[in-house]
Amino acid sequence: MEEIPYDEKRNAKVASPATSLDDEKKSLGDVENVKEVNNSDDSLATAGAWLTVHEQMRRRSYLVIGDDDDPAYNVLPQIVREICDFDDDPTMPVLTFRFFVISAIFTALGAWLTQMGFFRTTYIPYSIYFVQIASLYVGRFMARVLPSKRVGYGRFSFELNPGEFSIKEHVAVVLAANTGATNNLGDYVLAPLQVFYNEPMNGWLAILFMWSAVFIGFSYASFARVFLIENPSIPFPLTLQQAAVFKAMRSSVIGDSSTARRQMRVFWSTIIIFFCWQFLPEYAFPFTSSLALLCWFSKNPTTQFLGSGLGGAGILNITLDWSNIGSTMIYYPYWAQLNYVAACIITAWILIPIGFTKGIWGSDIYPIQTQTLYLRNGSVYPTQELLINGGDLNEVLFDEIGPPMMSAQLRWQYFFSYVAYIGSFVSCMLFQGPQLWSVFRQQWKSGRVYNDKLTQLARVYPQVPLWWNLVLFGVSAAVLIVLTATGVLYMPIYMLFIGLAIGGLIVLPMGFIYAVSGYQMQVGYFNELFYGYAIDAGGTRHPIGSLSYRVISGQCWYEAQSMLSDMKLGHFFHIPPRATLMAQVWGIIVGVPVNYATILWVCNTKGGILTGAITDPNRQWTGQTVISLYNQSISFALIGPRRLFDDPVYTPMLYGFLIGAVVPFILYGLHRLRPKWRFDLWSVPIFGDRCEHFWGNISNSFFVWFILGTLNHMYFKRYRYNFWKKYAYLWGAAADTGYNFNMLIIFIAFSAVKTISMPNWWGNNAVSVERCARFFDCCDLAYHVDIGFYVPEGSLHMQ
Template sequence: MSDNHVEQTGFFSLFTTLPNLSRQESHTSAAAPPTQTTLDVKSDQSDDEKEQPDERGRYVDEGDGVEYLNGEPIISTGSDVSRFVVDVRDDGDDPMTIRSLFLGTIWAGLAAALYQIYVFKPVQMHVSSVFLLLIVYTSGQLWATLLPRQSWVEGTRWERYGWIIQLINPGKFTIKEHVVSTLIASTAAYGSASVSNFAVQRLYYDTNVGPLTAVFATFSTAMFGYGLCGILRPLTVYPSEMVYWGNLPTVSIFQSLHFDTSTNSRRLKLFWIVFGAIFAYEVVPAYMFPLLGGFSVFCLASQGASTRTRNDFTNIFGGAQANEGLGILSLCFDWQYIGSAFLSRPIQQQANTWVGYAFCYVAILGIYYSNTWASKSFPMLSTSIFSSNGSIYQQSAVFDQHFNLNETALDEVGLPSLTGSNAWNNLVANLAIGGLIAHVVLFWRQPAIDAIRQARAGDQPDPHFQAMKRYKEAPTWWYLILMGLAFLAGLVVCIKGETTLPWWSFIVALLLGSFITPFSTILYARMGTGISTNQLFKMVAGAANPGRPVGNLYFSMWSHDVVSQSIGLAGDLKMGQYLKVPPRVMFITQIWGALLGAVINYVVMVSIVTAQREILLSPTGSNVWSGQVVQSLNSQAVTWSMAKQVYGLSGAYYMIPFALVIGIFPTTIQYFLCKRWKTIGGVKTDSILLPIIFMYSGYLYAGVNSTTTTIIATGVTSQLWLRRYHPVWYRKYNYILGGAMDGGAQVMIFLLSFAVFGASGKERPFPKWAGNPARGRVDYCNGNGALG
């Protein structure tokens, strides 16, 4: 059997399910090249060696320990994914070509710009990796088909230049070229916390960070996280259980496009038809008819109600605009705010988020209407900070020109206050962090120990890891040098830049981020989602650097980016392992993509902040622009710089830091319950992910919230109906459909942002009509009278 061409049965089944979700699709093997031998994993035992199926068609193969339903393996573990979902085939093609680098660089520009635009949108969306891989694939195919080839000049006077033509167009656009180009673009779309910090300084501290500081800071934050990611590979990348479930649709489409070309024309035809349709349609809800962004029957029916009723309805059912309301039962028809993530996330994972949403509705409404934390003195939803009288807090009055706290001025101005929803979000974020650490230590301790042992012994059993042994590994000292350079760049920024962060605190930030990274990455790798740990970094920053909000920003920037960059880049390394991209090529690819992204993020940020300064500073924003991300960063930096006064035992929010420890206990109780009862009421006790439930219990504290009902319906339609009753269509087209819809919507938003939304200066609003009312909320939740 050839090492380069090993195919496992059923790799076309595109599974992102978590434990005990059965594959209903039939196995369909890729068309193998003539020299390829097909390995049928299920044929190792004869029929009489297998346990006979029960009345439901379920049996366990005693030979390999895999449970089957109607002849199909139930995907329960990462090992099942490696064996049955992802093909181990490796054609040995060259990944690093002029074509792959050029296409990756070009599309990285679009991806990074889209990411940065969405930082200033009411809903933060990620650039679809499926869209990027399909746009890169189309570009690569056109390149291979239309550009001259070496064979065209053979036997002519131009033959001596054939090698140049071969470099430019090496022929068929291969899977590894495709992967490299896509990863450059997707890495650029990760974003950098440093760029958001620079936006905060421009908006709230009238400080325009110098180019040298910006370059050194972005390099430091991106590269230190990547270096740490490389060090942690044996724990977070190599083992089979480190799946990164969100990558499976992308991996499967890569292999489908290149290993089974018979249906490519239909896939691409669907992609471009849907892309064009959504591209054209997105103009309607985003620009011409914004009522479609949050259609609420309750708000439309309340036009003649009393002012109090209309206000209550706005809080409960409104959600088409930033910080308007909780959007309960609102319907959203604007795909830019829905996204394709719910077409691929396992239904079990989505169910945990639904529980979180339910708690969030109850908690935020309960906090506001009970006036907890004096909530009624402020908007129900906002990430801004306020004075006790409800006005925007004048933070410039309590900090001197060097951004240090003036205690005398603070006594005169008073302490800042948070909205009840913002305080609740901070509290549950700490609960989630405590739960995360407890969950990893209690539930996944032994697999982590095994992974470290296997790495030391060199006997990691994952078949994809074993297949990668034919390539030279990127040595650990490469990553150590990268971390060293990043450390030196950050040290220069601390000493020479306007950060107010002492050098020793910079080191503490890196150490703290390095400590949290394995916990966050393991959760993300095993469950396909993560939790925000930025709250912890703000807390430590406030304790280490009291009275220094800008220093707090930079402390959390370094510690947070260590975590976020490590997670994103570890997922890419896993994709490289699945698709057999040489580790040294991955090293270069990810560094280049991260640097490209940082530069483009910075340029787009400056343009938007300059043009939309006033609305970004507004506590509510609009249905087009919102400063909620930078407002939240600044609010936390300011309040945690006054940690003793605001979060101490005598402060209003003393429970928030305590929640970090409290969050450990529910997960600990769950662990012991799991030891005693595997299922309760038909629910597997270890399928409950408390850190995720905690996080989503505060998820609706700001932004556009009219999407919740629609995204739940999207997930149910895809993962319960389409997947179960139309498995063949689901397998072939589900992820391509999502990528096309994301791509069409996001490209149109990119164009609208600069053409009519004022990202580059002049704004050109659409004429007012019933679907775009001249006053009040676009969803009529405040009873603006336009329908009367």
């Protein structure tokens, strides 16, 4: 949607009440409509009247900050004006001694916990809200006890205690943790190298490799800043949730707001409740993690497969495990949730049951719920025997056995991933292309595109010089060139340059999707396909080369979107752009070595799980991603897509590119003909990307999620808006925090030193915790415990 010019917005008419789907598009310029706007203490709702928020704000201007007739304010979404503070003190300290100490502690802790999640089936990453809460109290404590004196000499000196722990210090700590307290995609290379090839990478080289891919993503994000950060109509949903927690927390601790104190009571109560509850599904009473209703009413093996959420289709399955739900149903816009759940229903509740019950798409030979590779007769594909001479294909054996056979679900995963990848570019070009082009032209001519209040405040500070980004990119690229040229990454040098180029190309279109919906696109399947074709130009076909390429081209995008989200948070709180960049660099410097140490520890202590010799009954600790990556690299690097697609069974997969290119044009044409029908809300990238999800281990994660999301958006947000804006983001953040704290305690108490398993009882059945054991015996293909489940790369970032 095109942005209304500033001189026209002053006279623009207030939008009429729209549908609840329109409400969710507010980040793209629409005015959100609700049926109730109350003050926390006095009811301000007009009985019987449906007023837009804009109209309500004109009548009760003290509910939002700024004058509605001021173009510097009225271009900002209502929720941003309610959350943000537009008073700024440029002298407030940011990168203090306290910042470096506090951020290092919480970043290291998060990097350790989140990196372990790489080896789990589902998990909610290390909660940034825990960092927000704890760092505030630690910072205020340090402000009280540290002496007020200057340490060091001359220009290398600093104030040990510059006074009150400021909001900017607080946000900077979170920026560092947001960036560094994650898992690093370098695990895509390091874990398979150690597990399957017994060739662990040198520690220093591994850390340099992980650092370099991240820092290149930083430089890419800086070039997209003007399109996504300074644009006032793009608030970043997850960033808004973080900002809401900041406001409530600091108001309750530092200010004198009764509303903020009530908010924090709800926040802390929710943390305690979810912390206590998660001991049941995660350890003591796993039956609650998957309430398979169909299994309770039928002993038929097929029906039990359809109802099982742990290995089956998960139809009408209810989960009470927060790790399967998460707070995304609060901050994902409802139009994105509809695309999301439609894809889940089609794949998990329609395609899987058809393939399983009818035996079509080869499902009578290969299990439909697997990413393992097979021979045509159904035997496991001999992947290790195909690799000879350290990276060559055993041509004799390949001619004998042919290409590997994939399950039907894996094949349509690839198909939909290609739909989503090309669809993201085409959709962005059609729906946002004119606006992005206009921004680019204005930036090129005058260097100033937006003039909203937040941008005005940001211009007070020196911007990040272009040469900073060039140096960051140049040094990182030089490290990767050396690692590639010396064979450490097992890929030819020309693929490095192609990977860097593609990584930069996808930042803007996919970053836009993330900025308006909170949904992170995956790019791994396309990257491995592209690598498989491109490597025909020459160079080793060692499978690790494919994974190295995925890290470089993928890590650039994932880190760029994470940095963009953090830059938006800094934008909301008036953090100097240079301080934002330095905080993020510091977070990565601390986090990556911890990532590497965690990978080594897991690979050395959980080797049985990573190789598939040991199976976790809850399907959580499966080492699924490592084996999945190994199989994918064999298929698309060692064997290659040309050999693979010679088999007619794989030909339909490539039509995904055609579908992804054509469907956005159809939707765009329909939207131009019938704009009120909102065809622009039908997101080909989000739909295709979610269809790519593999349901082989856990398929109960979206039913309850969507029910709660509908309740959140269609009732609370629409009819109880004032209640929603005060408590929704806080409640979701608290639930994630309680869950994460519970996982930390369970790990320390029952897994860190000695594994202590929960004794089997009625709620922890030894055969099937959800009591769907009958479908084990249906046939060999009825149930397949697959450790090759693919975990979305986007899960590396914190919530």
